[in-house]
Amino acid sequence: MTFCLDSQCIIWALMREDSQAPARVAQGTAFLAWADTGGHRIVVPSVAVHEALVKAQPAERLAWLAQFQQRLEIISYDARRAVLGAALDQAVTRPPGANRYKLKVDIMIAASAIGAGADAVISYDPDLRRICAGRLAVRG
Numbered sequence: 001m002t003f004c005l006d007s008q009c010i011i012w013a014l015m016r017e018d019s020q021a022p023a024r025v026a027q028g029t030a031f032l033a034w035a036d037t038g039g040h041r042i043v044v045p046s047v048a049v050h051e052a053l054v055k056a057q058p059a060e061r062l063a064w065l066a067q068f069q070q071r072l073e074i075i076s077y078d079a080r081r082a083v084l085g086a087a088l089d090q091a092v093t094r095p096p097g098a099n100r101y102k103l104k105v106d107i108m109i110a111a112s113a114i115g116a117g118a119d120a121v122i123s124y125d126p127d128l129r130r131i132c133a134g135r136l137a138v139r140g
Helices: 005-015 022-038 046-054 060-071 079-091 099-113 124-131
Strands: 004-005 042-044 071-074 120-122 137-139
Touching: 004 079, 004 099, 005 022, 005 046, 005 060, 042 046, 042 137, 046 060, 046 071, 046 079, 079 099, 099 120, 099 124, 124 137
Parallel strands: 004 042, 004 120, 042 071, 120 137
Antiparallel strands: none
């Protein structure tokens, strides 16, 4: 199976960082171990990598990226995924007061996952869950 990780899951699973959600760190680590032993493909959209790297200190970014590249398949938001993203963007209803930037990134993550043939997205983000509803399974 192919799973697509959201940015928060990357941080929990690989960087083991979140002092407010230690259970999520344990879940992320366990998920990667399970995926490795089961031979599952783990993809991460480049836009999710961007979101994760913003959370790193500038001096840590290259080290974080090296870890991501070592363990995960980073997929680009290419022209084909942009077409999928545009269709999703038009189909998704924006809740009142929604952060337009965040929704755009979530749409790009969903389009990247669909374009990569992911079976599911691993995310706890309610907006991403809503965008994927009826289009792609979301676990987390």
